[in-house]
Amino acid sequence: xxxxAQPEDQVNVAEGNPLTVKCTYSVSGNPYLFWYVQYPNRGxxxxxxxITGDNLVKGSYGFEAEFNKSQTSFHxxxxxxLVSDSALYFCAVRDGGTGRRALTFGSGTRLQVxx
Amino acid sequence: GAVVSQHPSRVICKSGTSxxxxxxxxxxxATTMFWYRQFPKQSLMLMATSNEGSKATYEQGVEKDxxxxxxASLTLSTLTVTSAHPEDSSFYICSARTSGGEYNExxxxxxxxxxxx
Numbered sequence: 001x002x003x004x005a006q007p008e009d010q011v012n013v014a015e016g017n018p019l020t021v022k023c024t025y026s027v028s029g030n031p032y033l034f035w036y037v038q039y040p041n042r043g044x045x046x047x048x049x050x051i052t053g054d055n056l057v058k059g060s061y062g063f064e065a066e067f068n069k070s071q072t073s074f075h076x077x078x079x080x081x082l083v084s085d086s087a088l089y090f091c092a093v094r095d096g097g098t099g100r101r102a103l104t105f106g107s108g109t110r111l112q113v114x115x
Numbered sequence: 116g117a118v119v120s121q122h123p124s125r126v127i128c129k130s131g132t133s134x135x136x137x138x139x140x141x142x143x144x145a146t147t148m149f150w151y152r153q154f155p156k157q158s159l160m161l162m163a164t165s166n167e168g169s170k171a172t173y174e175q176g177v178e179k180d181x182x183x184x185x186x187a188s189l190t191l192s193t194l195t196v197t198s199a200h201p202e203d204s205s206f207y208i209c210s211a212r213t214s215g216g217e218y219n220e221x222x223x224x225x226x227x228x229x230x231x232x
Contacts, residue, residue, distance in 0.1 A: 041228065
C-alpha cells in the first residue's frame, strides 16, 4: 500500500519569507515522490519529482524539495514566497517497485502568501 | 512535458442523463490512463485505471456500471457518467502514462467540471 500525509490544511506566510509545505509518505518499496500545484478550476501543474539520486530536488518557479528517507518526508520549500504562489499544493507518491500503480495524492495544503 | 487534453472543460447536465468526457494524449502514446475525481476542497481520488485494449480496473467503492471507461486507442480514453445525479457533480481529471520513459511519469489533463442539476 502507498499513502501520503499532508498534515497542514493551510500554510500562511508573508511575501518574501521562506515557505515550507510538509509531506510524509509510506510505501513498501522505493518511493517516487512528486509535488503538484493547482490553481482554482485548473488541473495539476507539475513542480518537481524525486526518483533517485540527490536528496535535494529543484523544480519549477524556484521551488525545491528535500527527500529524507529516515523521516519518510518530502517537504516542499521556497526561499522567498511570492503572492502568486498562493494555490493548492499536492504531494503524491508511487511505489517504484510496482510500476503499474497510479499516483496516490495527499489531502492538499492551501498556501496563502500575504503581501 | 507531454500534453494531455480533456473535453469538455465544463459540462452542465440534467439529472438522469449521461455525460461523456474525453481524455487525449496529444504528443505521446499512453498505454495507461487514470481517472481521478476531486470534490471541492478535497484531494484527488483515483477512480479507475485503464490499459489500452483491456477492461478498466476500478477502485473500491467506484461503480463500474455507472462510470464507464473505454480506452480504445493509445491516445484516447473516455469516461461516461451514466444516469448522472447531483452527487456526481465533481471535477474529473484524467492522467496518462507511457509504457516507455525512464520513470513512467504521469501527465495530467486540465480537468472537467461536471455539474448535474
